[in-house]
Amino acid sequence: MAPLEPQEKVLVSEEFLESAHGELACTDCHGGDNSAPDKESAHEGFEPHPSVNNPQETCGECHEEIAESAPDSLHATLKTFPGYLKKRSSDETWPTIDEGRERHCASCHASCGACHVSRPKYVGTGFIDGHMFNAKPDPVNQCTACHGSRIGNEFFGNRGQGDIHLRKFTMTCRDCHGAEEMHAAAPEDLENRYHLAEAANCRDCHQDLQFGSVREHRIHNNTVQCQVCHSQTYTNCYSCHTGTDEDGIAYFINNLDFEDMKIGFNPDRIPGNNYKWVLLRHVPVDPHVFDYYIKDGFPKFDVASTWKRTSPHNIQRRTWQNVNCNNCHGQRDLFLAESDLLNYEIKANYGLTVTDEQIPKKRARTMAVNIDTSGVIESRVVDVAWLNEHLDDDGLVIIDARSESLWEQEHIPGAISLDPNNPEELRKAATSEAPLQLEDAESLGEILGEYGMSADDHIIVYCDKGQNGGFLLSVLDYAGAKNISFLNGGIAAWKKAGYELTDEDTDYDEKTFEVNLRTELLVDNDFVKANLDNPNVVIVDVRILQQSMGFLKHGLAARPGRVPGSVQFPIFGLYEDHSGIKPAEELLWVLKERNIPKHKTIVVTCNTGMWAGASQYIFRYLGYPDVKVHDESWIGWND
Amino acid sequence: MFGKSSKQTGLMFSVQCVIFLLFLVFSKNALSDDSSCIVCHTDIDLLEENLGKTKTKKSALQAGSG
Numbered sequence A: 001m002a003p004l005e006p007q008e009k010v011l012v013s014e015e016f017l018e019s020a021h022g023e024l025a026c027t028d029c030h031g032g033d034n035s036a037p038d039k040e041s042a043h044e045g046f047e048p049h050p051s052v053n054n055p056q057e058t059c060g061e062c063h064e065e066i067a068e069s070a071p072d073s074l075h076a077t078l079k080t081f082p083g084y085l086k087k088r089s090s091d092e093t094w095p096t097i098d099e100g101r102e103r104h105c106a107s108c109h110a111s112c113g114a115c116h117v118s119r120p121k122y123v124g125t126g127f128i129d130g131h132m133f134n135a136k137p138d139p140v141n142q143c144t145a146c147h148g149s150r151i152g153n154e155f156f157g158n159r160g161q162g163d164i165h166l167r168k169f170t171m172t173c174r175d176c177h178g179a180e181e182m183h184a185a186a187p188e189d190l191e192n193r194y195h196l197a198e199a200a201n202c203r204d205c206h207q208d209l210q211f212g213s214v215r216e217h218r219i220h221n222n223t224v225q226c227q228v229c230h231s232q233t234y235t236n237c238y239s240c241h242t243g244t245d246e247d248g249i250a251y252f253i254n255n256l257d258f259e260d261m262k263i264g265f266n267p268d269r270i271p272g273n274n275y276k277w278v279l280l281r282h283v284p285v286d287p288h289v290f291d292y293y294i295k296d297g298f299p300k301f302d303v304a305s306t307w308k309r310t311s312p313h314n315i316q317r318r319t320w321q322n323v324n325c326n327n328c329h330g331q332r333d334l335f336l337a338e339s340d341l342l343n344y345e346i347k348a349n350y351g352l353t354v355t356d357e358q359i360p361k362k363r364a365r366t367m368a369v370n371i372d373t374s375g376v377i378e379s380r381v382v383d384v385a386w387l388n389e390h391l392d393d394d395g396l397v398i399i400d401a402r403s404e405s406l407w408e409q410e411h412i413p414g415a416i417s418l419d420p421n422n423p424e425e426l427r428k429a430a431t432s433e434a435p436l437q438l439e440d441a442e443s444l445g446e447i448l449g450e451y452g453m454s455a456d457d458h459i460i461v462y463c464d465k466g467q468n469g470g471f472l473l474s475v476l477d478y479a480g481a482k483n484i485s486f487l488n489g490g491i492a493a494w495k496k497a498g499y500e501l502t503d504e505d506t507d508y509d510e511k512t513f514e515v516n517l518r519t520e521l522l523v524d525n526d527f528v529k530a531n532l533d534n535p536n537v538v539i540v541d542v543r544i545l546q547q548s549m550g551f552l553k554h555g556l557a558a559r560p561g562r563v564p565g566s567v568q569f570p571i572f573g574l575y576e577d578h579s580g581i582k583p584a585e586e587l588l589w590v591l592k593e594r595n596i597p598k599h600k601t602i603v604v605t606c607n608t609g610m611w612a613g614a615s616q617y618i619f620r621y622l623g624y625p626d627v628k629v630h631d632e633s634w635i636g637w638n639d
Numbered sequence B: 001m002f003g004k005s006s007k008q009t010g011l012m013f014s015v016q017c018v019i020f021l022l023f024l025v026f027s028k029n030a031l032s033d034d035s036s037c038i039v040c041h042t043d044i045d046l047l048e049e050n051l052g053k054t055k056t057k058k059s060a061l062q063a064g065s066g
Helices: A026-030 A064-072 A080-088 A094-104 A112-116 A139-146 A148-155 A164-169 A215-220 A226-230 A384-390 A404-409 A441-450 A467-479 A490-496 A525-530 A584-593 A610-621 B002-033 B036-041 B044-050
Strands: A234-244 A250-260 A262-265 A277-282 A307-309 A396-400 A458-462 A483-487 A537-541 A601-605 A627-630
Touching (some): A026 B036, A064 A112, A094 A234, A094 A250, A139 A148, A148 A234, A441 A467, A458 A490, A467 A483, A525 A627, A610 A627
Parallel strands (some): A234 A277, A458 A483, A537 A601, A601 A627
Antiparallel strands (some): A234 A250, A262 A277, A277 A307
């Protein structure tokens, strides 16, 4: 989230002055001197965040009950977090660990104002609505400003397809997590946030599970956590380390995170949540998190698990693992194995892992999921083992589609750097009459040739997230390249496999790229407008849900919104973190489930055409015969 | 005699109360609408002139999900 400018942060609106809170004098809450002639003296004794330091005397004047309990809420205290660190420490090491925790891990405290007036301190503060007090916190600028890397990304489709509660029912955070939960004082000895009596629970709404019409609910009720069947993959974090930079600013580095899903035995069986099976997430704790402050600070590291019960916010009614019993039963990879644990955490996770014998057995009779994968063009995606074997093949060109600075640090030997995100290369300037639209055929041919490619080469593209590589491949496809492939898993998979990396320059010669445009792959606004009501055309918006639902807009777009009638399917439902691609069978099922069928014409749209291109590449890999990129996309949509 | 005097005193008291309440209401508004705080904090140009650039409080070394 880009920080607000200083003047934007403190600009008070007329609307606020006319509101109930606007009738109070500024000094009533903030102190200072409102009759002073200059800025300095006016701010003497000024309290910028009155609800942090003095909630009872400010907010509590009217909201007495809330001001009494909220200072002890989990949002205000993060109470359960130090509990786990303390458990792992000793009496001698805890004071130092606690000091480090306070510096590095406690910046997420939230006050009344951080949920009702301003952006939280963690993201730089600043009024979100001219100092208006909003009873319902803003899901983008407030809730997920802090709960962003996991909850926000999953909920809004920055990882996976997003959450059905949002997409289908426009539900946001407050619809499940009400004021009662947010303002509740957490008991001193609260074990974890799930133990809070007021915590949200799926069953608060979904109450008919035991006796309802869904057979699977009746079978799994009280045994399997809802998310086991209804979540998509989520992120796991490893090996957080803390330190202080040259300017004295505290930081943390989370050395590894990856998208996955693991089912394990419930480490935290309590009444109301007494499931046998739950989803487990690796938390970033590491024996050496606070080595910067104290060595061997966690002599009792094993007393708490490093895999915790999790509740991803990326729910779908139907998921790949619940569409068929045997997509879960008998699937070794879905269940946490002892081999998934690192040496230092085996004891810490005792009782959570699942042996081969403990995995629920495959069912003999199930409803088959018939997905035809015969149309998948396998050559369009290669894995790292294949590339490692073919590095020296004649006619093979490897393109690194990450930023040039990342390429300079390390790259696959022989890779040429071409960042397609640079609009001066393949797309017209953002300030041009056709902002960020593809260059004409002649320019494309010149640029691709300049970077050592010909239309007859076998061109392998890799990156780190998927979108850059996929977009470049869609441009190559459009320009007429004959043999192109995406490196599944990108640089992360290459590293994980232990293959060679280099920081040396790559020698290559310019070539002639003979452009033979596949014009059927690109369409303009006129085509989209003419087909808005065409039942044989599906317009797919692959932006994140924040944008396609109108919470946020791209900087170049005139307004928030989306093309009428478009299907919302975020690109991250196609590309995993670190540019992995899920099995074709699963992707084809998901797309069919979302009413994006193969036999129709698919028009992919986004903000600038880039994510649309990257998505088009996956659709074509899956064998979709007619997929077009909306070149103008939302920033050029003028209807 | 006693009753009339009491009635006049009561009326006077009511009038004084109304005046006092009006004073409270207007003085309150004066505090918020016309205070030096509001003069600056509703004028984006004035704020821009008087405030520095945003400084990031996060370290460039910070990386990864929390």
